[in-house]
Structure formats: C-alpha cells, structure tokens
Amino acid sequence: MPVPTVPDRRVPHRPARREDAHTDDHGQDGGQDVELRRNHGSLVLPAVCVLGGVVLLALPSERSLLRNLVAIGAVALGGVVLLGALRPFRFGIGPDGITVRRPGLRRLIRWTEIQALVLDAPPPVAGVPAPPRLLMVPAPGVALDAPSTARHPVDGRPAVELLDLGQVRERPDDVAAALARHGGERFVDLLARRRAAFPVDDLTMGLRGYETSPVDRLIRQGQEALAWGGAPERQAARAAVEQARAAGLTVAARGYSTAQVDEALRSLSAALADDRTTDREPST
Numbered sequence: 001m002p003v004p005t006v007p008d009r010r011v012p013h014r015p016a017r018r019e020d021a022h023t024d025d026h027g028q029d030g031g032q033d034v035e036l037r038r039n040h041g042s043l044v045l046p047a048v049c050v051l052g053g054v055v056l057l058a059l060p061s062e063r064s065l066l067r068n069l070v071a072i073g074a075v076a077l078g079g080v081v082l083l084g085a086l087r088p089f090r091f092g093i094g095p096d097g098i099t100v101r102r103p104g105l106r107r108l109i110r111w112t113e114i115q116a117l118v119l120d121a122p123p124p125v126a127g128v129p130a131p132p133r134l135l136m137v138p139a140p141g142v143a144l145d146a147p148s149t150a151r152h153p154v155d156g157r158p159a160v161e162l163l164d165l166g167q168v169r170e171r172p173d174d175v176a177a178a179l180a181r182h183g184g185e186r187f188v189d190l191l192a193r194r195r196a197a198f199p200v201d202d203l204t205m206g207l208r209g210y211e212t213s214p215v216d217r218l219i220r221q222g223q224e225a226l227a228w229g230g231a232p233e234r235q236a237a238r239a240a241v242e243q244a245r246a247a248g249l250t251v252a253a254r255g256y257s258t259a260q261v262d263e264a265l266r267s268l269s270a271a272l273a274d275d276r277t278t279d280r281e282p283s284t
Contacts, residue, residue: 033094034178036168049074091163093178098136100162105146109162115139117187119165119176120153123220127205127212127256131166132191134175135159153190154228190227194220197227198271200264209255215265218244222268238272241265 053075057068090101097110116137122130135150137157148158165172172191179187200219205212218241225237245265251258 033092034182036091036093036163036170036175038089039167039169046077049077089167091168093175093182095182098162105144105160105162107145109136109144111183111186113139113142114183114186116152116157116159117179117183118152118154118159118190119172119179119188120190124212124216127203127216131164132172133161133165134163134179136162193227194223198223198268201260203256203260203264205254206257207254208251209257210261211250211252211255214244214249215256215261218265219268222272226271234272238269241269241272245269 053071056071090099092099097108099108114136118135119132121132137152137159138144144160146160148160150159150161152159176189222237225233
C-alpha cells in the first residue's frame with residue numbers, strides 16, 4: 001500500500017488568536033478565538049498587469065492602437081482582480097460561532113444556526129490539486145444572505161461555501177483543528193477521512209503518463225467508499241478499478257507516472273476487497 005506523503009518540515013503561519021477563553025453552547029471550554037489572515041501572495045501577477053499596462057500606455061508611438069488595446073485590457077483585468085482581493089475580509093472562529101465578512105455575507109453565524117460544516121476540496125484539475133473549501137449546511141429554518149450554491153459531498157444537502165482556503169495563509173490542518181475545537185460534532189474533515197481511509201503519495205507528472213482525470217476519479221471513489229461507504233459502494237468502486245485496469249488507462253502526452261498509478265490502483269483494489277461488516281458514515 002502506498003506510504004502517506006510526509007509534509008515538508010517548515011514553520012507554517014499559525015492562526016492569529018485572541019487569548020480570552022469562553023464556554024460554547026454545549027458547556028465545553030471553547031478555547032481561543034482564531035482569526036484567519038488573507039493570503040496576499042496572489043496579488044503579484046495582477047499588480048504586474050496593471051503596471052505593465054500603464055507603462056505601455058505611457059510610451060509614445062505613431063501606430064499604437066493594438067498596443068493600447070492590449071494595455072487597457074491588462075489594466076482592466078489586473079484592476080478587477082486587485083479590487084476583489086482588497087475588499088474587506090474577515091473570517092473568525094470562536095466559541096460564539098463563525099464571523100464572516102466577505103462580499104455577499106457579513107455576519108456572525110452562531111453555532112446553533114449550523115447543522116453541518118464540511119472541509120473538502122473539488123477533484124484535481126489536470127493533476128493540480130484544487131484549494132480546499134469550507135461548506136456549511138444551515139440548520140432548519142435558518143436563512144443566510146448568501147445562496148446555497150454547493151452541496152454536502154456525502155448526502156447532497158444544500159450548502160453555502162463559506163471559505164476558499166486558497167485565500168488564507170493558514171494551513172488546512174490548522175483551520176480544521178480550530179473548527180473541530182469550537183464546532184464539535186458539527187464539523188467533519190473529509191480531506192483527513194479520505195487520507196486515513198487510503199493514503200496516496202502525490203503522483204509524479206511526466207511525459208507519456210496516464211491521463212489524470214480518470215485516475216483521480218478512481219482513487220477518489222475508492223477513498224470515499226472506504227471512508228464512509230457501505231458494501232455496495234465498496235463493490236462498485238472495486239469493479240470500476242478492476243475494469244479500468246483490465247481495459248487499460250489512457251496514456252496522454254503528459255500525465256501521471258504509469259508505475260505509480262498501477263501500484264496505487266492495485267493496492268486500492270486490495271483494500272476495497274477486504275470484508276467489512278460495519279459500514280462507515282461521517283458524523284455529520
């Protein structure tokens with residue numbers, strides 16, 4: 001079975017915390033408030049676009065129509081991104097609930113208004129992992145200002161996307177720890193559940209490798225079947241893996257290492273074949 005990936009040994013940015021402790025709605029020690037900080041590293045490219053466009057507009061030229069159009073487009077595109085990134089932002093996790101300040105949602109969401117919180121990530125795109133996101137299922141009768149544009153990954157309940165973790169400096173593990181401490185049983189970390197059910201190393205990209213999307217789909221289906229599926233889900237996932245192995249995966253000009261994928265799918269099939277008498281489900 002593949003060995004879990006070991007993260008780089010580096011000192012991460014830790015969430016900013018307020019030192020006063022409180023007691024949550026269930027009478028438990030809520031601990032310290034956690035304030036997430038916006039990640040401004042993604043502002044370099046739009047700033048370069050704006051500056052480059054301004055420089056092009058300032059240069060004299062007799063035939064400058066095309067150049068000016070390109071410069072105006074760069075300034076407009078970079079400006080839109082910068083304005084969006086510089087809007088007021090706040091995301092706090094505390095004993096009273098979650099404080100959100102972003103476009104479309106500015107309020108304190110109390111824990112009693114939350115039925116479920118899910119930390120998950122969309123499937124990778126072309127082998128590149130997508131940033132995790134935090135989804136919230138409101139409690140019955142609770143209306144938020146933001147629309148329910150997402151779904152609970154396990155049971156399909158309508159959910160609101162509260163946070164894209166690619167926008168903050170804190171690591172997903174740090175955010176998950178704060179949510180688990182304050183949110184209790186409302187919170188489930190599906191990223192951790194998948195890793196615990198079937199850990200997979202980051203697959204190496206290279207020339208003449210397997211097409212990424214089918215591989216990611218098979219591994220994700222198998223992990224979810226092992227993490228919270230029943231016998232039918234595990235059987236279906238194993239059948240999909242075995243069918244792909246028998247038919248042969250598509251080889252692309254650039255894709256995942258064929259040797260690594262073959263080993264991962266072999267181990268996944270073996271794990272899915274294990275006889276399990278107890279079905280698993282997330283706690284929320």
